Amino acid sequence: MMKLEGISTFVTVAHAGSISEAARRLRLSKSVVSERLAELERQIGAVLLHRTTRKLTLTEDGTAFLERASRIARDVEEAAADMAERRGQLIGPLRISAPVTFGRMHLGPALYPFLANNPGIELSLDLDDRRIDVAAGGYDAVVRHGSIIDSRLMTWRLATSQRVLVASPAYLEAHGTPGSIEELGQHRGIFYANRGIADWSFPTAKGTATVRGCVGLRVNNGDMMRDAAIAGLGIALLPTFVAGAALKSRELLAIDVGVQAEGEHIFIAHPEGRMPSAKLRALADHLRTAFGYPPYWER
Incomplete structure (x- = not known):
């Protein structure tokens, strides 16, 4: 019988692109991650990953298994979170990507009281100015400034941005x-x-x-x-x-040149078709309140 910890570990490795990075995200040793992958492959009877000294890639079987494995891991996490939410708690992992400057100047200060009030949330925040693939990167959501181009994302406005x-x-x-x-x-x-x-x-x-x-x-x-x-x-x-x-x-x-640049927004966006967790909804509500309307940086 396949163990959930093995499935979750495989999903994390596939999204992380390396055993080292997956071990960091899971807070496990690389040897434990490797053992879980090896046990999962024995149980399935198929090689899921090509391992070399330089990189790690999915096999054809691994690619086919990843979609369902991701769904299983996500469903288990959401089920546990739902049970906690029934008891009035917000718990579990939450992985967010955000731009570097906005993250350092405004998102971080807004996040700290939210996390202090919800100690059961395990937030991973990646600051990166590049446009990233939310689903493929294993993120629950991204915070972005400007316009959201990816039509596969559902967006919530957090604040205006002039x-x-x-x-x-x-x-x-x-x-x-x-x-x-x-x-x-x-x-x-x-x-x-x-x-x-x-x-x-x-x-x-x-x-x-x-x-x-x-x-x-x-x-x-x-x-x-x-x-x-x-x-x-x-x-x-x-x-x-x-x-x-x-x-x-x-x-x-x-500088006033007679015209103004088009206004933009601060967004939080999550993959389309995935039910946003209560943690993510609570975070979005908190950020809207923390930034204000109009946001404090425009007053």
Whole structure:
């Protein structure tokens, strides 16, 4: 008879991509993880994983087994969580991915009291600015800024997010302050690399106006964009949750070119077709309250 711990271990290894990472997530030794996998393969009578010194890949049998094994592991976790929720408790693992800057500046401080009030939740938070595959990565949900492109995700809005053009007083003194989108195109820009383009877009009555400035810096991190703008390297289009404190201290100044960048949102998204747990619903409700409406970084 197959053991649930073996099935759960296999699912974790498949999602983690290595025995070492799976052992870290499960808080087990690598030898225990390997023993569970070997026992599961003996019980099934099939090799589920190709193991080499450099990487680990699923066999054809492993790929076929993973879908049902994932469903079994998830159903068991949800059943245990449901029983706990009937007793008024929120318990069990919860794995979330979030952007680095927003996670450090705002998500973390909002999470700490939630976790303190719900000590039975085992939260794993991965901070990563890349777009990740929620289901394949083994996440319960992702927190993201902007728009959610993946149609397989169900999204809940957590907060609004405005973006503003900013530059340092020294940069504007040296290069002038643009007063229109035409003048904006003559300036050096600091761009977010993960958007894949080096331009600024603004909705207007005649459609979207796109401005391409000279690239002073492209980087995939909001903190560095803000710091580069403070250092006088150019103009940046930043969310207020990143630039708010620097605007208040006047390390950065807002620039008005006659049009505003399209508003965005902070989202939490979970895979479509999967019933969100009570833990995830409670977390989303807590974050909405913690951020406020409008969110505190825009007041």
